[in-house]
Amino acid sequence: MSTDNSSKPAEASAGAASSNPGPSENGEDEKAAVYECNICLDTAHDAVVSMCGHLFCWPCLHQWLETRPQRQLCPVCKAGIGKDKVIPIYGRGNPNPQDPREKLPPRPSGQRPEPENTGGFPAFGFGDGGFQFSFGIGAFPFGIFTSSFNMSDNRPGPPQAGSPQHTEEQFLSRIFLWVAILFLFWLLIA
Amino acid sequence: MASMEKRLQKELLALTKDPPVGVKVNTDAITKNLAEWTVDLEGAPGTVFEGENFQLQFKFGSRYPFDSPQVMFIGPNIPLHPHVYSNGHICLSILTDDWSPALSVQSVCLSVVSMLSSCKEKKRPPDNALYVKTCSKNPKKTRWWYHDDSV
Numbered sequence: 425m426s427t428d429n430s431s432k433p434a435e436a437s438a439g440a441a442s443s444n445p446g447p448s449e450n451g452e453d454e455k456a457a458v459y460e461c462n463i464c465l466d467t468a469h470d471a472v473v474s475m476c477g478h479l480f481c482w483p484c485l486h487q488w489l490e491t492r493p494q495r496q497l498c499p500v501c502k503a504g505i506g507k508d509k510v511i512p513i514y515g516r517g518n519p520n521p522q523d524p525r526e527k528l529p530p531r532p533s534g535q536r537p538e539p540e541n542t543g544g545f546p547a548f549g550f551g552d553g554g555f556q557f558s559f560g561i562g563a564f565p566f567g568i569f570t571s572s573f574n575m576s577d578n579r580p581g582p583p584q585a586g587s588p589q590h591t592e593e594q595f596l597s598r599i600f601l602w603v604a605i606l607f608l609f610w611l612l613i614a
Numbered sequence: 615m616a617s618m619e620k621r622l623q624k625e626l627l628a629l630t631k632d633p634p635v636g637v638k639v640n641t642d643a644i645t646k647n648l649a650e651w652t653v654d655l656e657g658a659p660g661t662v663f664e665g666e667n668f669q670l671q672f673k674f675g676s677r678y679p680f681d682s683p684q685v686m687f688i689g690p691n692i693p694l695h696p697h698v699y700s701n702g703h704i705c706l707s708i709l710t711d712d713w714s715p716a717l718s719v720q721s722v723c724l725s726v727v728s729m730l731s732s733c734k735e736k737k738r739p740p741d742n743a744l745y746v747k748t749c750s751k752n753p754k755k756t757r758w759w760y761h762d763d764s765v
Protein backbone atom coordinates (compact mmCIF):
# COMPACT_ATOMS: atom_id res chain seq x y z
CA MET A 425 0.00 0.00 0.00
CA SER A 426 2.71 2.46 0.87
CA THR A 427 4.54 1.46 -2.30
CA ASP A 428 1.80 2.92 -4.46
CA ASN A 429 3.47 6.28 -4.93
CA SER A 430 1.49 7.35 -7.93
CA SER A 431 -1.71 7.85 -6.00
CA LYS A 432 -0.06 9.65 -3.11
CA PRO A 433 0.18 13.26 -4.31
CA ALA A 434 -3.57 13.71 -4.41
CA GLU A 435 -3.97 12.75 -0.80
CA ALA A 436 -0.92 14.60 0.36
CA SER A 437 -1.85 17.86 -1.26
CA ALA A 438 -5.52 17.71 -0.38
CA GLY A 439 -4.50 17.09 3.19
CA ALA A 440 -1.98 19.85 3.12
CA ALA A 441 -4.47 22.34 1.82
CA SER A 442 -7.18 21.65 4.32
CA SER A 443 -5.33 20.84 7.52
CA ASN A 444 -2.22 22.89 6.98
CA PRO A 445 -3.04 26.11 5.18
CA GLY A 446 0.21 27.76 6.22
CA PRO A 447 3.02 28.43 3.79
CA SER A 448 4.34 25.31 2.15
CA GLU A 449 7.14 24.91 -0.32
CA ASN A 450 6.47 25.74 -3.93
CA GLY A 451 6.27 22.16 -5.09
CA GLU A 452 3.43 21.51 -2.68
CA ASP A 453 1.61 24.58 -3.95
CA GLU A 454 1.81 23.40 -7.51
CA LYS A 455 0.61 19.95 -6.62
CA ALA A 456 -2.32 21.46 -4.76
CA ALA A 457 -3.13 23.70 -7.75
CA VAL A 458 -3.74 20.61 -9.87
CA TYR A 459 -6.67 19.82 -7.60
CA GLU A 460 -8.16 23.29 -7.69
CA CYS A 461 -11.76 23.72 -8.66
CA ASN A 462 -12.00 25.45 -12.03
CA ILE A 463 -14.68 27.77 -10.70
CA CYS A 464 -13.76 28.93 -7.19
CA LEU A 465 -10.02 28.33 -7.72
CA ASP A 466 -9.86 26.71 -4.27
CA THR A 467 -8.95 23.11 -3.60
CA ALA A 468 -12.01 21.23 -4.82
CA HIS A 469 -14.36 20.03 -2.07
CA ASP A 470 -17.17 17.57 -2.70
CA ALA A 471 -15.25 17.14 -5.91
CA VAL A 472 -16.65 15.85 -9.17
CA VAL A 473 -14.89 15.37 -12.47
CA SER A 474 -16.54 15.80 -15.87
CA MET A 475 -16.27 13.36 -18.78
CA CYS A 476 -13.87 15.85 -20.34
CA GLY A 477 -11.65 15.56 -17.27
CA HIS A 478 -12.27 18.91 -15.62
CA LEU A 479 -12.46 19.13 -11.87
CA PHE A 480 -15.01 21.14 -9.88
CA CYS A 481 -16.54 21.36 -6.46
CA TRP A 482 -20.01 19.95 -6.95
CA PRO A 483 -21.61 23.02 -5.30
CA CYS A 484 -19.73 25.29 -7.73
CA LEU A 485 -20.64 23.26 -10.79
CA HIS A 486 -24.21 22.88 -9.62
CA GLN A 487 -24.59 26.62 -9.34
CA TRP A 488 -23.24 27.07 -12.86
CA LEU A 489 -25.60 24.45 -14.27
CA GLU A 490 -28.49 26.24 -12.59
CA THR A 491 -27.37 29.55 -13.99
CA ARG A 492 -27.80 28.33 -17.56
CA PRO A 493 -30.08 25.32 -17.41
CA GLN A 494 -30.71 25.41 -21.15
CA ARG A 495 -27.04 25.43 -22.07
CA GLN A 496 -25.10 23.12 -19.79
CA LEU A 497 -21.49 23.33 -20.93
CA CYS A 498 -18.20 22.58 -19.23
CA PRO A 499 -16.87 25.98 -18.06
CA VAL A 500 -13.38 25.04 -19.21
CA CYS A 501 -13.81 23.37 -22.60
CA LYS A 502 -17.52 23.84 -23.44
CA ALA A 503 -18.12 20.11 -23.77
CA GLY A 504 -21.57 18.92 -22.76
CA ILE A 505 -21.88 18.45 -19.02
CA GLY A 506 -24.66 17.72 -16.55
CA LYS A 507 -25.58 16.19 -13.22
CA ASP A 508 -25.44 12.63 -14.58
CA LYS A 509 -22.34 13.32 -16.68
CA VAL A 510 -19.95 13.90 -13.80
CA ILE A 511 -18.20 11.42 -11.52
CA PRO A 512 -17.82 12.09 -7.80
CA ILE A 513 -14.32 11.67 -6.44
CA TYR A 514 -13.72 10.10 -3.03
CA GLY A 515 -10.32 10.58 -1.42
CA ARG A 516 -8.97 8.29 1.25
CA GLY A 517 -9.45 10.81 4.03
CA ASN A 518 -13.22 10.51 3.80
CA PRO A 519 -14.43 7.63 6.03
CA ASN A 520 -18.01 7.42 4.79
CA PRO A 521 -18.14 8.92 1.33
CA GLN A 522 -21.47 10.26 0.20
CA ASP A 523 -22.24 11.30 -3.34
CA PRO A 524 -22.04 15.11 -3.22
CA ARG A 525 -24.77 15.27 -5.83
CA GLU A 526 -27.25 13.85 -3.31
CA LYS A 527 -26.43 16.50 -0.73
CA LEU A 528 -27.71 19.35 -2.85
CA PRO A 529 -29.25 21.77 -3.34
CA PRO A 530 -27.35 23.77 -0.74
CA ARG A 531 -29.51 26.78 -1.51
CA PRO A 532 -33.11 27.12 -2.59
CA SER A 533 -33.43 26.93 -6.33
CA GLY A 534 -35.97 29.73 -6.29
CA GLN A 535 -33.33 32.44 -6.13
CA ARG A 536 -32.03 32.01 -9.66
CA PRO A 537 -32.13 35.26 -11.57
CA GLU A 538 -31.80 35.18 -15.33
CA PRO A 539 -28.15 35.04 -16.43
CA GLU A 540 -28.24 38.58 -17.81
CA ASN A 541 -29.88 40.03 -14.74
CA THR A 542 -27.30 42.29 -13.22
CA GLY A 543 -28.77 42.62 -9.77
CA GLY A 544 -25.18 42.72 -8.63
CA PHE A 545 -24.72 46.27 -9.86
CA PRO A 546 -27.17 48.22 -7.78
CA ALA A 547 -25.17 51.39 -8.34
CA PHE A 548 -26.76 51.76 -11.76
CA GLY A 549 -30.29 51.51 -10.52
CA PHE A 550 -31.39 49.44 -13.49
CA GLY A 551 -33.63 46.52 -12.71
CA ASP A 552 -35.21 44.24 -15.24
CA GLY A 553 -36.99 47.33 -16.47
CA GLY A 554 -33.71 48.81 -17.63
CA PHE A 555 -33.29 46.04 -20.12
CA GLN A 556 -36.79 46.40 -21.50
CA PHE A 557 -36.20 50.08 -21.81
CA SER A 558 -33.08 49.93 -23.93
CA PHE A 559 -34.57 47.20 -26.08
CA GLY A 560 -37.63 49.30 -26.74
CA ILE A 561 -35.56 52.24 -27.88
CA GLY A 562 -33.55 50.06 -30.18
CA ALA A 563 -36.52 48.49 -31.93
CA PHE A 564 -39.26 51.09 -31.89
CA PRO A 565 -38.11 53.63 -34.49
CA PHE A 566 -37.75 50.92 -37.09
CA GLY A 567 -41.26 49.76 -36.42
CA ILE A 568 -42.51 53.28 -37.01
CA PHE A 569 -40.54 53.67 -40.18
CA THR A 570 -41.94 50.51 -41.67
CA SER A 571 -45.49 51.39 -40.77
CA SER A 572 -45.33 54.86 -42.28
CA PHE A 573 -43.64 53.62 -45.42
CA ASN A 574 -46.17 50.87 -45.87
CA MET A 575 -48.88 53.44 -45.72
CA SER A 576 -47.82 55.01 -48.99
CA ASP A 577 -46.32 51.99 -50.76
CA ASN A 578 -48.33 48.84 -50.33
CA ARG A 579 -51.75 50.25 -50.97
CA PRO A 580 -53.47 48.47 -53.83
CA GLY A 581 -55.93 51.07 -55.02
CA PRO A 582 -55.46 54.53 -53.57
CA PRO A 583 -58.79 56.27 -53.20
CA GLN A 584 -59.59 59.20 -55.46
CA ALA A 585 -58.04 62.45 -54.42
CA GLY A 586 -60.54 64.63 -52.72
CA SER A 587 -62.78 61.75 -51.65
CA PRO A 588 -63.56 61.62 -47.93
CA GLN A 589 -61.62 58.40 -47.57
CA HIS A 590 -58.56 59.97 -49.11
CA THR A 591 -58.57 62.93 -46.75
CA GLU A 592 -59.08 60.66 -43.82
CA GLU A 593 -56.13 58.54 -44.78
CA GLN A 594 -53.95 61.49 -45.44
CA PHE A 595 -54.87 62.74 -42.02
CA LEU A 596 -53.99 59.39 -40.45
CA SER A 597 -50.65 59.05 -42.19
CA ARG A 598 -49.83 62.59 -41.24
CA ILE A 599 -50.47 61.70 -37.61
CA PHE A 600 -48.20 58.73 -37.92
CA LEU A 601 -45.53 60.84 -39.51
CA TRP A 602 -45.76 63.37 -36.71
CA VAL A 603 -45.57 60.68 -34.07
CA ALA A 604 -42.47 59.31 -35.77
CA ILE A 605 -40.89 62.75 -36.01
CA LEU A 606 -41.70 63.56 -32.41
CA PHE A 607 -40.25 60.25 -31.33
CA LEU A 608 -37.04 60.79 -33.28
CA PHE A 609 -36.77 64.27 -31.87
CA TRP A 610 -37.25 62.91 -28.37
CA LEU A 611 -34.58 60.30 -29.10
CA LEU A 612 -32.14 62.99 -30.11
CA ILE A 613 -32.62 65.10 -27.03
CA ALA A 614 -32.90 62.16 -24.62
CA MET B 615 -20.65 37.85 -1.59
CA ALA B 616 -17.95 36.09 0.33
CA SER B 617 -17.22 33.60 -2.44
CA MET B 618 -16.90 36.38 -4.97
CA GLU B 619 -14.40 38.24 -2.80
CA LYS B 620 -12.46 35.10 -2.10
CA ARG B 621 -12.07 34.30 -5.75
CA LEU B 622 -11.17 37.87 -6.68
CA GLN B 623 -8.56 37.86 -3.92
CA LYS B 624 -6.94 34.83 -5.54
CA GLU B 625 -7.08 36.40 -8.98
CA LEU B 626 -5.58 39.63 -7.71
CA LEU B 627 -2.75 37.80 -6.02
CA ALA B 628 -1.93 35.78 -9.13
CA LEU B 629 -2.18 38.82 -11.42
CA THR B 630 0.09 41.00 -9.34
CA LYS B 631 2.57 38.21 -8.73
CA ASP B 632 2.80 37.02 -12.31
CA PRO B 633 1.21 39.54 -14.70
CA PRO B 634 0.98 38.71 -18.41
CA VAL B 635 2.78 41.01 -20.84
CA GLY B 636 0.97 44.29 -21.40
CA VAL B 637 -1.50 43.77 -18.55
CA LYS B 638 -1.13 45.60 -15.26
CA VAL B 639 -3.68 45.80 -12.46
CA ASN B 640 -3.91 49.25 -11.00
CA THR B 641 -3.98 48.16 -7.36
CA ASP B 642 -4.60 51.71 -6.12
CA ALA B 643 -7.87 51.91 -8.02
CA ILE B 644 -9.32 48.71 -6.60
CA THR B 645 -12.25 49.26 -4.27
CA LYS B 646 -12.23 47.79 -0.80
CA ASN B 647 -14.64 44.91 -1.45
CA LEU B 648 -12.79 44.18 -4.72
CA ALA B 649 -15.97 44.90 -6.69
CA GLU B 650 -14.30 47.41 -9.00
CA TRP B 651 -10.93 47.13 -10.68
CA THR B 652 -9.00 49.12 -13.20
CA VAL B 653 -6.48 47.36 -15.40
CA ASP B 654 -3.93 49.13 -17.57
CA LEU B 655 -3.45 47.56 -20.99
CA GLU B 656 -0.65 48.21 -23.45
CA GLY B 657 -1.16 47.98 -27.19
CA ALA B 658 0.93 45.03 -28.36
CA PRO B 659 4.13 45.77 -30.29
CA GLY B 660 3.78 45.30 -34.04
CA THR B 661 0.04 46.09 -34.03
CA VAL B 662 -1.84 49.27 -34.91
CA PHE B 663 -2.09 50.03 -31.19
CA GLU B 664 1.63 49.78 -30.47
CA GLY B 665 2.72 52.37 -27.92
CA GLU B 666 -0.83 53.19 -26.80
CA ASN B 667 -2.15 52.68 -23.29
CA PHE B 668 -5.70 51.89 -22.35
CA GLN B 669 -7.68 51.52 -19.16
CA LEU B 670 -10.12 48.69 -18.73
CA GLN B 671 -12.72 48.89 -15.98
CA PHE B 672 -14.12 45.76 -14.33
CA LYS B 673 -17.23 45.70 -12.14
CA PHE B 674 -18.09 42.48 -10.38
CA GLY B 675 -21.52 41.57 -9.10
CA SER B 676 -22.08 39.36 -6.09
CA ARG B 677 -22.77 36.44 -8.45
CA TYR B 678 -19.32 36.56 -9.98
CA PRO B 679 -17.91 34.23 -11.33
CA PHE B 680 -21.27 32.78 -12.35
CA ASP B 681 -22.24 36.10 -13.87
CA SER B 682 -19.81 37.85 -16.14
CA PRO B 683 -18.16 41.04 -14.94
CA GLN B 684 -19.11 44.32 -16.53
CA VAL B 685 -16.09 45.31 -18.61
CA MET B 686 -15.50 48.51 -20.55
CA PHE B 687 -12.79 50.92 -21.58
CA ILE B 688 -12.58 54.11 -19.55
CA GLY B 689 -10.27 57.10 -19.45
CA PRO B 690 -8.96 59.43 -22.13
CA ASN B 691 -7.92 56.81 -24.68
CA ILE B 692 -10.69 54.53 -25.95
CA PRO B 693 -9.18 52.31 -28.66
CA LEU B 694 -10.40 53.07 -32.17
CA HIS B 695 -11.55 49.57 -33.03
CA PRO B 696 -14.54 48.12 -34.96
CA HIS B 697 -15.75 46.35 -31.80
CA VAL B 698 -15.20 49.18 -29.34
CA TYR B 699 -17.80 51.95 -29.12
CA SER B 700 -16.75 55.49 -28.37
CA ASN B 701 -18.35 55.23 -24.91
CA GLY B 702 -15.98 52.37 -24.05
CA HIS B 703 -18.43 49.50 -24.53
CA ILE B 704 -16.89 46.39 -26.07
CA CYS B 705 -18.66 43.92 -28.33
CA LEU B 706 -17.06 40.67 -27.22
CA SER B 707 -19.09 37.52 -26.77
CA ILE B 708 -17.21 36.18 -23.74
CA LEU B 709 -18.45 39.21 -21.83
CA THR B 710 -22.07 38.08 -22.17
CA ASP B 711 -23.32 34.94 -23.90
CA ASP B 712 -20.07 33.03 -23.97
CA TRP B 713 -19.01 33.84 -20.44
CA SER B 714 -17.87 30.91 -18.32
CA PRO B 715 -16.94 30.86 -14.63
CA ALA B 716 -13.60 29.35 -15.61
CA LEU B 717 -12.71 32.67 -17.24
CA SER B 718 -10.98 35.32 -15.15
CA VAL B 719 -9.81 38.91 -15.15
CA GLN B 720 -6.61 37.68 -16.70
CA SER B 721 -8.29 35.74 -19.50
CA VAL B 722 -10.65 38.63 -20.24
CA CYS B 723 -7.68 41.01 -20.44
CA LEU B 724 -5.83 38.66 -22.76
CA SER B 725 -8.91 38.31 -24.98
CA VAL B 726 -9.26 42.08 -25.18
CA VAL B 727 -5.57 42.50 -25.99
CA SER B 728 -5.79 39.88 -28.71
CA MET B 729 -8.96 41.46 -30.06
CA LEU B 730 -7.06 44.74 -30.32
CA SER B 731 -4.05 43.03 -31.83
CA SER B 732 -6.03 41.45 -34.66
CA CYS B 733 -7.26 44.88 -35.77
CA LYS B 734 -5.97 46.05 -39.14
CA GLU B 735 -7.84 49.30 -39.55
CA LYS B 736 -8.58 51.78 -36.78
CA LYS B 737 -12.25 52.68 -36.96
CA ARG B 738 -15.42 52.74 -34.89
CA PRO B 739 -18.26 50.23 -35.29
CA PRO B 740 -20.63 51.28 -38.09
CA ASP B 741 -23.55 51.75 -35.68
CA ASN B 742 -21.52 53.73 -33.17
CA ALA B 743 -23.55 56.96 -33.24
CA LEU B 744 -26.93 55.31 -32.78
CA TYR B 745 -25.64 52.83 -30.25
CA VAL B 746 -23.95 55.37 -28.02
CA LYS B 747 -27.15 57.41 -28.01
CA THR B 748 -29.53 54.62 -27.15
CA CYS B 749 -27.58 52.09 -25.10
CA SER B 750 -27.87 51.38 -21.41
CA LYS B 751 -25.02 52.48 -19.18
CA ASN B 752 -24.34 48.85 -18.47
CA PRO B 753 -22.71 47.25 -21.52
CA LYS B 754 -23.96 43.84 -20.41
CA LYS B 755 -27.52 44.81 -21.28
CA THR B 756 -27.01 46.03 -24.79
CA ARG B 757 -25.69 43.11 -26.70
CA TRP B 758 -29.20 41.77 -26.86
CA TRP B 759 -30.62 44.14 -29.32
CA TYR B 760 -27.93 44.12 -31.92
CA HIS B 761 -27.07 40.44 -31.73
CA ASP B 762 -30.59 39.14 -31.34
CA ASP B 763 -30.04 36.35 -33.83
CA SER B 764 -27.53 34.55 -31.62
CA VAL B 765 -29.98 34.12 -28.76
Ligand SMILES: [Zn+2]
Binds near residue numbers: 464465468469481484
Ligand atom coordinates in the same frame (compact mmCIF):
# COMPACT_ATOMS: atom_id res chain seq x y z
ZN1 LIG C 1 -15.21 25.23 -6.35
Ligand SMILES: [Zn+2]
Binds near residue numbers: 476499500503
Ligand atom coordinates in the same frame (compact mmCIF):
# COMPACT_ATOMS: atom_id res chain seq x y z
ZN1 LIG D 1 -14.23 20.25 -19.91
